[in-house]
Amino acid sequence: MAKARVEKAPQLSLPDDFQVITPFFHKYDVTDEDGRYLHWAQLKWRVPKADAESIWKTVKFKRMSQYKVLSLKSEDEQPFVYCTPHSMEAKLYQLVKIAGGNVGAISDTVATDNLQSKFLVSSLIMEEAITSAQLEGASTTREVAKKMLEEEREPVDEDERMILNNYLLLRFAERNKKEKLTLDLILEFHRIATMGTTENGVVPGEFRQDDDIYIEDGDGNIAHQPPSYDLIDERLKILCDFANKDHTGLKGCDFIHPIIKAIILHFMVGYEHPFRDGNGRTARALFYWFMLKSEYTLFKFVSISKLLREKPKDYGMSFMYTEKDSNDLTYFIYFQLDIIFNAFEDLKTYLGNKTNEFKKIAEILEKTTWGNKLTFIQKDLLKKAVKEPGRVFSAKEVSNAYSISSNTARSYLSKLAELKLFFATKDGKTVMYIAPSDLLSKLNAGKA
Template identity: 40%
Template sequence: MKLPLSPPSFETLIQNACSDRHISLFNSSFGPTDAEGRYLHWDKLRHLQPPEGWTSEYYWLALKSARQHLYKKLPFTSKSGEQFQFCMIDSIHRDLHWIDQNAAGRIGMDKPVTNPHTRDTYLVGSLIEEAISSSQLEGASTTRNVAKEMLRQGRKPKDHSEQMIFNNYQAMQFIREYKEEKLTPAMILQLHRLLTEATLDDANKAGQYRDGGDDIHVVDATAAVLLHTPPEASELPERVERLCQFANDLDGKEFIHPVIRAIILHFMVGYDHPFVDGNGRTARALFYWSMANQQYWLMEFISISRIIKQAPAQYGKAYLYTETDDNDLTYFIIHQLEVIKKAINALHEHLEKKAAELHDVEKKLDGSVLQGQLNHRQLAILRHALDHPNAIYSIQEHQAAHKISYQTARTDLLKLSDQFKILSKRKYGNLFVFVAPPDLGQTLADIEQIYQKGITV
């Protein structure tokens, strides 16, 4: 990734416009966006055709002038002492309204996430997805299937990548536990400790701010380009304290929409880079805390990191656009709102897919002796087993996947093996495991015949 070209000096452009007597500039009807509603950075706008009679520089000056009238100042400064700011443009208002309708309050949808009997199953899945994707963004290389197996089985991580994912899962659970509390520096340090346990070169740096001896820079390793140098380490305690005040100041004199507040919290942790490593994971986790703290309950079921991972360069560019254009956070806010919308839509698509799959299983059982005999957890195993011959299921994994007690998980699996004969029970060391037969479809047909003959299974 290369650094975007910084805009030309606003003051110089003003002087040139006055010298050129470019009167139309001061009478222009341009707003903060182009004709298509896009909030463009100079690095892109300079390549586009400006309106007739305008140069690219003067067109930029007209847009920038409109933005300056809309800027809302924030209680944060860059390392050079300039305030961060953002614009509330129409597209942001529209996206916030959509998110309010689809991620908070009483959402009218007949979905498993609103069903108290099934929501924990989907919550576990989303926590696992975010833990994996957020860690992969920072370099974890473990495959998704292996990582899911590790988390569901509760086994110890085998390598650095698995440890990152395991840590991220623990951190997301920590966020859920503390979502009703006010944010404190101690919470942020504990969150970082959870995220980086057994993954840092210096274990003592877990849960500790970087110090003056830590030479921290954000660099594009592929192009050997310096992208960002964070503020001095000596400033961090004060900057983090200010961040917590901002996160908790929900009834301040100036209203900032809760979603915007969460996105700004995300950005500022990335900008300040308080730690030697794990800053991105900490920033994204704090975004989840802020959203949950403000009752955006559906956010617990989505993964923003999964969406960011699809186009990581756009994520990095949103940071750089802000830093190279007067600390204008609008670029990052617009990017993250789009990420949130995509993540919510992805959740709905996932739920529809899972509902269709369970419907297919129930259809297979329609009219059979097993109809109505299996609960939703057992149906989920049956659906999975039909697509995965010889799959192995354990009590511990089933327990973790659905956030149920050991005894409930044991009963589910024993019924599938001993009563319904759907799975085969085998001894594995000191434990029982349950295996899907390679010809499960035929097995179901055999079960039906046995019942029809009046033989007890």
């Protein structure tokens, strides 16, 4: 297999190159005029060819003067660095405004706060669990996977097992958000992510025991060879120390923005690649864990896996640009910030659609005799039933979907059957509730 190629950038040599960069010093900066942080491979085509090297060295000099040096190092003992240009600070400011609020603030409507507390938590965690598994190659359809999670059905194959594992992994990350990062916690993240799977000879909850592993780029070439397996314990302990260290900027310590720190943790698991398989899932879980730890609660609702799945080549290139340019993490940070932004845009669209669907049913129900007798969840169940006539609901599924007790779910469904809005039938000892095909006309008529 060929080694992936990213052209090596011209090296800046000081003080010799001062004379070369002086003519361009006032015209070029760390980013271009559009705020883009370009690698040499991207920049050289956008500037006059005769001056490309000198312009690159000018840009590199300005970046080096802004670098923040981390305690994390590559295998050759070179520290990882990053800088925060104006365009990155602007992105972080916008993200903090979005992610620090509530769901209602995202979709510009107060109504969705009900959706947040009663529906979205489990539903959107399920969405991310499914997409994360699809990113790793699982082929189960979204509908089948969602139903499996809602009904707590046992997985029938490895693809479904991966999806269930991801769901349990995200819930585990949320439950353990107050814990410090340790090797044991990383191993537990991985164990949950890979239990019951056999892909690439993975052993759940155990580090790899050889170096017969590499990361491919989007074209099947070798993009990265991780550090040796016998360094994994030592290097991940350093990563844990970094994760647990105070980077609030208070009392004289260094400041690293929590979103940037979470992105760095994501990158480093990919860089170290400590497991035979499941590194991506573990890295994304660690990202979510640190965001929730930092009290960015809305991150539990966004799916970064969906967007990573759509841009695998860009994801790989952001890793390679970092490695091929003095361990400069800024490329990867920019890429991830854009992914997060787009994820919140998707969340806004999703919430808008859900709210509009709910409002339509709520408006119809207001004109009926049962409008004021039904809870939010019962109305939402009717919304689903109208969209999917013949759909079968169970107490267990409703309990999981809305994070309520089985008894409460049963009473809600039983009431809908009593009002003749659902049909009740038995499957063995389990009572199932079916959405009638004429439900919408019943609702519009105002009587069951």
